[in-house]
Amino acid sequence: MLREQDKPVGVFDSGLGGLTVVKELTKILPHENLVYLGDTARVPYGPRGVETIKRFSEENTRFLIGENVKAVVIACNTSSAVAADFLKSTFPKIPIFEVISSASNEASRGTRSIGVIGTYGTVGSHAYAKNISKNLSRTKVIEKACPLFVPFIEEGEIGSKALKLVAKGYLSELKKQKVGTLIMGCTHYPIIKNIISETMGKGVTLINPGKSVAKEVFDFLKKNNLLNRQKKKGTADFYVTDLTDRFTKVAEMFLGKKIKNDLKIARLTK
């Protein structure tokens, strides 16, 4: 039987975007073994209803627990916003991390007004604003849904003039309101951080929630003596609920490197 510290860390996302979170976890926790589940059969979660997102998230968590993980990271912003409390109460024995509170805490260290961009689901939940107001009750938080960013990124159209026009439209109000810190509240957005940064202009701090949650997971594992002590680099298993030819290419874009083992199909149970 595996010692607790030798168990893998589980990560789930509505699709492949969560691999930007895996990328950050791998940087700060290079010796951890990771199990990733992308719910590609039902992506995207952003426009779906609350009960549906909760149900999907529960099935994903159950799958990871079946893979014997020592902790679960919700990479998906929509799921973090809508389902994190539900998952924590449904699975009280497993530590569950999510991107919203991690990034909100990091953003709250600044003193300037904070912007949040994300899907309709994330923005509509006001989860970032609520989390930030716990720390900074007077800080103005301006939220803006940017629903076209994801399809542009998934198409690899990340330097096109059309995307720059779309970005200009979405970010104009945030810019006008002189936002000082901007949370990229969707796993996909770090891929176009250059365009977001250029559009917002100099002096605006961009926050990548994947990086924030990776730091939190590191702190937790260290504090609880749960860090994997192996000398070699950790392994990574990638599961998806649906697999097509394009997925590996898209997955490697998010992960920022080649995937060694093939993506595997996960069968979820209810």
Add this chain to the structure above:
Amino acid sequence: MLREQDKPVGVFDSGLGGLTVVKELTKILPHENLVYLGDTARVPYGPRGVETIKRFSEENTRFLIGENVKAVVIACNTSSAVAADFLKSTFPKIPIFEVISSASNEASRGTRSIGVIGTYGTVGSHAYAKNISKNLSRTKVIEKACPLFVPFIEEGEIGSKALKLVAKGYLSELKKQKVGTLIMGCTHYPIIKNIISETMGKGVTLINPGKSVAKEVFDFLKKNNLLNRQKKKGTADFYVTDLTDRFTKVAEMFLGKKIKNDLKIARLTK
């Protein structure tokens, strides 16, 4: 018990885009009662694998049969391309119509080279090209996936400069190859037919598969004495597998008019 002719016509789609097909059915068959199912919990089908699309389509068809329909129309191009034969053999007792062969037959009446635009799923299946080659073995068929059209349309960003740039990029090869007839192989595209038409230039005939299949359904019902003889206008029931606030607005955009009865949640069985 209802007479066969008094039963409704069932229509399913991966989401709400199929309402452009309902719009065409209502025009040519104003006295038919319709039951629509949009699988909004699992939209889009375009990027999903073949087996997944077949399974989802089977569940949708089963739901409509449970609603006592006299015929099933597959509004979704991806599902038509990938799952129509499978559905016809799984449900041999119910007449099943789909948009691909209907639109291919209509396009084949011209003598010029034919273009097809659609999702990755539809274009990758080459279903239109295969159907057209049955009629016209020598006609050149040029297919092009236009994956960003759907998100632009669903965002209501249908007149933006960014969309025009995207359209110009997607359609440039079709234009260069002097396509004479262009099949709009995705339920959403009729919403931006003006932009497609302007981008392609004068003299290009656009084919709306929803219109093609509606004519075929009309012919079938008439020939088989199955037309609903009621004097009043037909009713329409709209079911979705997931419901959020934005859906009614988006649904009305596709349908081109206000929805009288609320959208209802459908529970699918496997």
